[in-house]
Amino acid sequence: MKTxxxxxxxxxxxxxxxxxxxxxRRIYTDLLTGRISNRFxxxxxxxxxxxxxxxxxxxxxxxxxxxxxxxxxxEHPLTPPVTALPVMRDPQLTNIQFTSDFLVPLKWYQLxxxxxxxQNVLEWISYNIEESKFDASMLSMASCSxxxxxxxxxSRETLLSMFGPLGERMYHSLQDQKAKxxxxxxxxxxxxxxxxLDDFPEFLTMSGGDDFKLLSTVIVNGEEKANxxxxxxxKVNTGGGLTPSSDNGYESGSTSPDSLDSSNSRMLSxxxxxxxxxxxxxxxxxxxxxxxxLSAKELKVEEEEFKPCKRSRGRPRKLSRGSxxxxxxxxxxxxxxxxxxxxxxxxxLIHPEQNNGLMRWEDRREGVFxxxxxxxxxxxxxxxxxxxxxxxxxxxxxxxYYYKREILERVDGRRLVxxxxxxxxxxxxxxxxxxx
DNA sequence: GGACCATTTCCTGCTT
DNA sequence: AAAGCAGGAAATGGTC
Numbered sequence: 247m248k249t250x251x252x253x254x255x256x257x258x259x260x261x262x263x264x265x266x267x268x269x270x271r272r273i274y275t276d277l278l279t280g281r282i283s284n285r286f287x288x289x290x291x292x293x294x295x296x297x298x299x300x301x302x303x304x305x306x307x308x309x310x311x312x313x314x315x316x317x318x319x320x321e322h323p324l325t326p327p328v329t330a331l332p333v334m335r336d337p338q339l340t341n342i343q344f345t346s347d348f349l350v351p352l353k354w355y356q357l358x359x360x361x362x363x364x365q366n367v368l369e370w371i372s373y374n375i376e377e378s379k380f381d382a383s384m385l386s387m388a389s390c391s392x393x394x395x396x397x398x399x400x401s402r403e404t405l406l407s408m409f410g411p412l413g414e415r416m417y418h419s420l421q422d423q424k425a426k427x428x429x430x431x432x433x434x435x436x437x438x439x440x441x442x443l444d445d446f447p448e449f450l451t452m453s454g455g456d457d458f459k460l461l462s463t464v465i466v467n468g469e470e471k472a473n474x475x476x477x478x479x480x481k482v483n484t485g486g487g488l489t490p491s492s493d494n495g496y497e498s499g500s501t502s503p504d505s506l507d508s509s510n511s512r513m514l515s516x517x518x519x520x521x522x523x524x525x526x527x528x529x530x531x532x533x534x535x536x537x538x539x540l541s542a543k544e545l546k547v548e549e550e551e552f553k554p555c556k557r558s559r560g561r562p563r564k565l566s567r568g569s570x571x572x573x574x575x576x577x578x579x580x581x582x583x584x585x586x587x588x589x590x591x592x593x594x595l596i597h598p599e600q601n602n603g604l605m606r607w608e609d610r611r612e613g614v615f616x617x618x619x620x621x622x623x624x625x626x627x628x629x630x631x632x633x634x635x636x637x638x639x640x641x642x643x644x645x646x647y648y649y650k651r652e653i654l655e656r657v658d659g660r661r662l663v664x665x666x667x668x669x670x671x672x673x674x675x676x677x678x679x680x681x682x
Numbered sequence: 683g684g685a686c687c688a689t690t691t692c693c694t695g696c697t698t
Numbered sequence: 699a700a701a702g703c704a705g706g707a708a709a710t711g712g713t714c
Contacts, residue, residue, distance in 0.1 A: 586688070620702090633690080639702080644689055646704065661698075661702055 359423050362394025374412065374419055398424070587644050588653050590627060591615075592666070592673045613666030613673055620662055 354366040354373070362370065397420065405420070406413030594601045595615055604623050608614040617623055620638035628636025645664060648654035652667040666673055 631689085636690085640690060640692095642703075643691080643705085647689075649704095659698085 355423070357394075359394045359420055360398050362397065364393045367392060367394060367397055370419070370423075371416075374416055585630070587627065587641070588648055588666075588670055589672070590630060591623075591645075591664075592670065594623065594626075596673060608663060610675070613670070614657060615664060615666075616660075617662040617664075 354362055354370040357366060359370075400408070402417050405417045409416045591605070594605050595607060598606075604619045604626070605615055605617050608616050617638070620642075624636045624638040624641040627641055628634055645654060648667070649656055652669045654670070655665040655667045657663040657665050671677060
């Protein structure tokens with residue numbers, strides 16, 4: 247394979263390892279905040295995920311719509327081949343498949359469920375819906391917003407609850423797929439990527455910008471492996487802050503398609519409620535609220551549905567009836583006390599080895615600091631608060647409230663720069679030394 | 683159940 | 699033009 251070939255298909259490789267690109271952020275956020283109908287969201291969320299994964303923006307959407315609309319007898323595009331799983335025969339290949347020239351993202355039936363991306367999960371759902379002629383209106387939004395690692399954590403009862411009449415089928419389908427894939431996929435994928443990067447060092451430099459990010463850690467049979475690709479800063483963290491994943495061996499990771507790179511979440515697990523350090527679990531609780539009452543025909547996105555609808559001010563209600571089950575599985579306790587925004591910010595700053603370039607001190611002695619990745623910090627804060635629609639704009643409003651309480655002081659004329667005030671604590675070097 | 687706190691969300695206007 | 703800042707207003711979730 248030539249380097250140029252590799253370059254031209256980078257996004258396809260990346261699609262199997264990353265998801266950090268947020269092209270659908272606005273649409274996604276607008277949906278969560280009620281500006282766009284759920285029906286539109288269904289399409290957008292799929293597209294959003296796909297944009298992050300591939301240059302082909304339409305295939306999964308096409309598949310989903312195909313499923314919803316199709317009444318004939320054509321073969322479904324997501325239908326697994328009748329033949330044996332092609333990829334599982336080759337333990338060297340996991341989320342990517344080599345053809346003569348390219349790297350091609352694999353389908354759900356070619357992967358262990360634990361390795362499924364959100365797209366793969368959607369494909370799997372789509373396939374089963376089609377096979378069973380299931381009415382999609384029964385489906386919970388929660389089922390459309392998780393990746394395989396989360397899916398695999400769900401109990402049979404949760405699946406039954408989530409998929410209703412289709413639950414039994416989905417459960418068995420999942421079990422079948424698990425049984426078919428006894429390969430240590432991620433482990434080999436990790437090694438494979440390492441080898442690829444050895445062979446193609448250019449890859450490290452062509453991933454600049456915000457287009458995508460490599461995973462900095464990979465979970466292998468319940469253990470994360472640090473990325474040792476030697477990249478730092480915006481692209482990849484070099485591996486500090488590893489945390490064990492959840493008990494069953496699968497890390498739930500971030501659940502928002504537009505949110506912070508899950509690697510960042512792990513890097514900052516000390517700040518993350520899903521990490522053992524916090525004892526809670528991260529989830530997109532709001533998503534499970536969003537039952538999309540769509541039938542197949544209703545999936546057509548009508549123009550008027552794009553019009554933003556005005557929503558009420560303030561924080562939207564979190565839970566609705568019917569979603570408790572999924573939330574139950576994800577959420578343990580309420581937010582621990584003492585986890586205020588300014589403390590969250592402080593904790594990022596005082597763990598420089600783990601803050602992954604999110605923020606930095608401008609003047610440590612004076613308590614002046616700067617956001618380097620404002621949206622990423624906001625996303626992380628959103629994860630902490632189980633709020634997938636958090637933005638820097640909102641976070642900064644909360645920050646500005648601290649001026650009055652003198653927890654923060656204004657720093658005029660400098661963007662993204664704040665200063666701790668006299669009512670903040672725990673950031674001064676002296677204080678920290680005492681604390682230790 | 684209500685008061686209160688700490689945000690969250692939306693908004694308009696302004697500045698960089 | 700886009701992003702960020704400022705701050706009012708209204709709303710929520712959690713705690714007491």
